[in-house]
Structures are given as structure tokens and as C-alpha cells.
Amino acid sequence: MSDQPKIELRNVSKAFGSNHVLRDVSFSVTPGESMTVIGGSGSGKSVMLKCILGLMDVDGGQIFVDGADVCAMKQADRDDVRTKFGMLFQGGALFDSLPVWRNVTFALTSGRYRNSGEMRKVALDNLERVGLGEEVLELRPSELSGGMQKRVALARAIAPRPEIIFFDEPTTGLDPIRTDVINRLILELVRDLGITALTITHDMGSVEKISDRVAMLYDGRIIWSGPVGDLRRSGDVHVDQFVMGHADGPIA
Amino acid sequence: MSNTAAPNPVILFFAAIGRPVIAAFAAIGHVTLFALHTIRKALTPPWYPLRLFEQMFQIGWASLPVVALTAIFTGAALAQQIYTGGSRFNAQSTVPAIVVIAMVRELGPVLVGLMVAGRVSSAMAAEIGTMRVTEQIDAMVTLRTDPYRYLIAPRLFASVITLPILVCIANVIGIFGGYLLSIYKLGFNPANYLTMTADILEFDDIMMSLVKAAVFGFFIALSGCYAGLTTRGGAAGVGRATTNAVVGAFILILLSNLIVTLTAFG
Numbered sequence: 001m002s003d004q005p006k007i008e009l010r011n012v013s014k015a016f017g018s019n020h021v022l023r024d025v026s027f028s029v030t031p032g033e034s035m036t037v038i039g040g041s042g043s044g045k046s047v048m049l050k051c052i053l054g055l056m057d058v059d060g061g062q063i064f065v066d067g068a069d070v071c072a073m074k075q076a077d078r079d080d081v082r083t084k085f086g087m088l089f090q091g092g093a094l095f096d097s098l099p100v101w102r103n104v105t106f107a108l109t110s111g112r113y114r115n116s117g118e119m120r121k122v123a124l125d126n127l128e129r130v131g132l133g134e135e136v137l138e139l140r141p142s143e144l145s146g147g148m149q150k151r152v153a154l155a156r157a158i159a160p161r162p163e164i165i166f167f168d169e170p171t172t173g174l175d176p177i178r179t180d181v182i183n184r185l186i187l188e189l190v191r192d193l194g195i196t197a198l199t200i201t202h203d204m205g206s207v208e209k210i211s212d213r214v215a216m217l218y219d220g221r222i223i224w225s226g227p228v229g230d231l232r233r234s235g236d237v238h239v240d241q242f243v244m245g246h247a248d249g250p251i252a
Numbered sequence: 253m254s255n256t257a258a259p260n261p262v263i264l265f266f267a268a269i270g271r272p273v274i275a276a277f278a279a280i281g282h283v284t285l286f287a288l289h290t291i292r293k294a295l296t297p298p299w300y301p302l303r304l305f306e307q308m309f310q311i312g313w314a315s316l317p318v319v320a321l322t323a324i325f326t327g328a329a330l331a332q333q334i335y336t337g338g339s340r341f342n343a344q345s346t347v348p349a350i351v352v353i354a355m356v357r358e359l360g361p362v363l364v365g366l367m368v369a370g371r372v373s374s375a376m377a378a379e380i381g382t383m384r385v386t387e388q389i390d391a392m393v394t395l396r397t398d399p400y401r402y403l404i405a406p407r408l409f410a411s412v413i414t415l416p417i418l419v420c421i422a423n424v425i426g427i428f429g430g431y432l433l434s435i436y437k438l439g440f441n442p443a444n445y446l447t448m449t450a451d452i453l454e455f456d457d458i459m460m461s462l463v464k465a466a467v468f469g470f471f472i473a474l475s476g477c478y479a480g481l482t483t484r485g486g487a488a489g490v491g492r493a494t495t496n497a498v499v500g501a502f503i504l505i506l507l508s509n510l511i512v513t514l515t516a517f518g
Contacts, residue, residue: 093391107395
């Protein structure tokens with residue numbers, strides 16, 4: 001495994017007006033690692049992912065992908081770097097106007113109608129990986145249940161075989177069995193395909209199942225990070241309260 | 253005891269005026285940059301011709317019924333108004349000439365522009381705004397597709413291409429509305445009416461109509477796409493974007509109509 005981190009954040013800060021969402025956030029993810037960031041709702045986890053993807057500009061600090069400072073890049077170069085990423089959005093973010101197969105193959109066709117027969121096969125291959133079949137190929141996202149939408153979104157994220165995948169609350173809204181299917185898939189992607197994964201989630205069961213390392217974001221800062229095995233003996237009262245799910249504690 | 257001085261009412265008055273003025277200039281700047289950015293992106297591949305045709309169908313074909321109804325009723329009402337007004341100084345015979353000039357130069361483009369703005373700007377803002385708040389736009393970027401090329405440019409160009417076609421159709425239907433009323437109610441001779449219409453209509457009138465239509469088409473799509481892409485705040489935000497798109501398009505159409513008219517005849 002290379003010593004160079006796949007992703008590295010150095011003192012990244014981001015504010016919306018007087019609301020400082022990220023304050024000097026620093027951490028790194030090594031190639032092939034599954035890192036999970038936990039933290040309360042509104043703690044800035046999704047903003048952090050969007051900053052790494054270049055969907056939002058940072059106010060300060062640096063973000064490195066494969067050693068290259070993406071914040072200092074021109075837009076065209078940043079677009080090239082973005083091809084390394086796949087992302088599963090919290091709500092799925094499927095395109096309402098397109099059938100499932102075109103959603104799944106969108107990155108491969110850049111949204112154009114081409115090689116329909118071949119693209120249907122590619123879509124089906126990826127859908128089967130997330131436990132869906134041919135019957136959903138022609139359906140619209142509005143005709144799917146919430147859980148199925150999530151799985152289609154996951155199939156769409158992995159279809160272009162990215163080097164890095166971000167999972168934004170991948171198991172929210174899924175039943176325990178489907179949650180396990182998604183967790184296993186994330187593990188499979190990381191271990192079998194060597195994909196680097198960065199997940200943000202509240203689901204502690206998923207955290208302990210899919211993560212190599214965990215970091216906790218609180219008050220805009222990474223207050224703890226370490227191997228997942230150390231999560232329950234972190235010695236940090238904020239982490240303990242969050243992991244145990246206690247209403248009483250320093251986190252309001 | 254607090255030593256904070258009471259706000260000066262004069263300052264407060266100018267601040268109350270200044271804030272919206274500054275906001276208006278900022279908005280003009282943002283919309284201008286948005287338009288230039290879209291045009292710059294649209295000039296380089298990848299292009300989406302199928303998306304362009306889809307949008308031309310949505311904007312053009314789907315707007316035809318409302319445009320046709322607006323034109324025929326307006327043309328007929330215009331003929332009656334000119335006849336009644338003209339009778340005060342024995343100028344009833346000017347009905348064909350004034351109907352054709354008014355329809356082609358002014359009413360055709362403006363009414364079509366306003367009707368299409370109400371139908372299309374709002375739909376664009378609602379669709380793109382919903383995509384924005386449900387993170388579909390962000391998803392598109394992560395899926396290696398530029399939203400400006402995929403969503404905005406086809407709408408902008410489709411609107412600029414389609415509006416002149418719609419206005420041509422509306423002009424013909426509007427003139428036909430005036431013709432029908434003049435023949436069957438006001439007692440005009442059909443052959444004379446058509447001859448007068450053809451004699452008075454000049455190439456410049458048609459060009460002005462088409463130029464106005466293209467400009468209005470640009471502003472209709474620009475207003476709808478800008479409002480949609482800058483939507484914030486869930487369903488309420490989409491509602492605000494829709495309203496802003498229509499109001500913005502109406503103002504831009506009426507303002508640009510005046511500017512084009514003054515530029516041509518001022």
C-alpha cells in the first residue's frame with residue numbers, strides 16, 4: 001500500500017455567514033481504506049464531502065487527492081480529478097426524468113442516448129450487485145420505494161468504477177436486511193476492488209461493520225480519530241455519548 | 253445607561269432605498285455572468301442535440317394552443333377597437349393596416365413572449381429548482397456531466413430558436429382574427445382587406461418581430477434557468493424560484509421590447 005494518502009485535508013475551513021461549519025479540519029484516507037466520519041446532524045459532514053468534490057469552495061486550507069492540491073487547480077483539471085470519485089447522495093438524487101437504466105449509466109454516456117443495448121446490460125450488471133434485477137430497468141425513480149432508490153443510486157455511483165466512493169448516509173431508510181446488503185457491498189468494493197471509501201453516517205452498526213478507521217466531527221473540528229476497534233474506548237466524552245446514543249452529555 | 257445614538261432617520265431612509273438598488277444591480281450582474289458562462293460552455297463540446305430538440309418541442313409545440321388562442325382573440329379585438337376609434341375621424345378603412353402593423357411589430361411578439369414566459373419560465377425554474385434542492389444537480393456534476401451544457405444551454409438555445417417561429421404563427425393567426433371580424437362583423441371586402449394588409453406590411457416589420465421574439469426567447473429561458481439553478485430552501489424555495497422566474501421574465505420582456513423599439517425607431 002502506498003504511503004501517499006488518497007485524500008488528505010489540511011486545516012480546511014468553511015463558513016456560511018457567521019456559521020462556521022468546518023474549522024481547521026485535517027485528516028487523511030489511505031488508498032483502499034474505508035474511513036467513516038461520524039457526527040451529529042448539521043455538524044458539517046456533507047459540506048466536507050462537497051468541499052472535497054469541488055461542489056463547494058473552501059474558505060481556507062488545502063485538499064489533496066493523490067497528492068495534488070485540488071483547491072489550487074483550474075476548473076478543467078478539477079473536473080478531471082472528479083472522474084476519480086463516485087458519490088452516493090443521502091436522498092439518492094436520482095434523475096426523475098430518466099428511467100433506471102439511464103440513471104445507472106449516466107456517467108458512462110454523459111447523459112447522452114448511445115449504445116442503448118450495451119448500456120442496458122451494464123446497468124443490469126450494476127443493479128444485480130445491489131440486489132435488483134431486470135424488472136426495474138425501465139422504471140422511473142418515482143415508481144421505486146425509498147430503499148430501492150437508494151440501491152439504484154448506489155449502482156449509479158459504482159457503474160463508472162471510481163477509485164474513491166463517498167457514501168452519504170448509505171443505509172438511512174433501509175430495513176435491517178437491506179442495510180446489511182449495502183454494508184456488505186461497501187466492504188466488497190473496498191476489499192475486492194480496492195476502492196477507497198469515505199462514509200458519513202449515524203448508523204453505528206454500519207460504522208462498526210464497514211470502517212477501518214473512524215473520525216468524529218464536532219463543532220466543526222475532528223475531535224477524535226482512530227481505528228474502529230478503538231471507537232468504544234476512545235476516552236473522549238463526546239465520542240462516548242454519540243456512540244452510546246445518550247441524550248445526556250456534553251453534546252446538546 | 254446605554255450611550256447608543258438613535259439612528260439618523262435620513263440615513264435610514266437612504267439605506268432603505270439603497271439596499272434594494274444595490275441588490276438589483278447585484279442580481280443584474282449575477283444574471284449577466286450566468287448568461288455569459290452558459291454561452292461560453294455551450295460553444296465547446298459535448299453538445300446535446302437531442303436535449304435541444306426535446307426543449308424545442310416543450311417550448312414550441314406545447315405552447316401552440318395558448319399562443320394561437322391569444323393571437324386570434326387579440327387580433328379580433330384589435331380590429332374592433334381600431335374600427336370604433338377610427339370612426340371618430342372617418343378612418344375606419346385603416347383597420348387592416350393598423351391590425352397588421354400592431355400585430356407584427358408589437359402585439360405578436362410581446363403577447364407570445366408573455367404567454368410563453370408564464371408557461372415555460374415557471375416550468376424551467378420548477379424543474380431545475382427541484383433538481384437543485386434534491387441534489388440532482390450535484391449528482392450530475394459528480395457523474396461527469398456539466399449542468400450548464402446538459403440543462404441550461406439546450407433550454408436557452410431552444411427558446412431563442414423557437415420563439416421566432418411561434419411569433420410568426422401568432423402574427424398570422426392574429427391577422428386572421430382581425431380579418432374574420434372585419435369581414436363577418438364590420439362588413440369589409442375580403443379581397444380589399446387582404447390587399448391592404450399585404451401592401452402595408454414591410455420586410456422591416458417582420459424583421460423587428462423576429463428580433464424581438466429571439467430576444468424575448470433568450471430572456472424567458474435565462475430567467476427560468478437562473479431562478480432554478482440558484483434555488484435554495486426546499487419546496488418553499490422552489491415556489492419562490494418559480495415566481496421570481498415569471499416576474500423576471502415579464503420585466504425583461506417589457507424592458508427589452510421598449511429598448512428594441514426605441515433602437516429601431518427612436
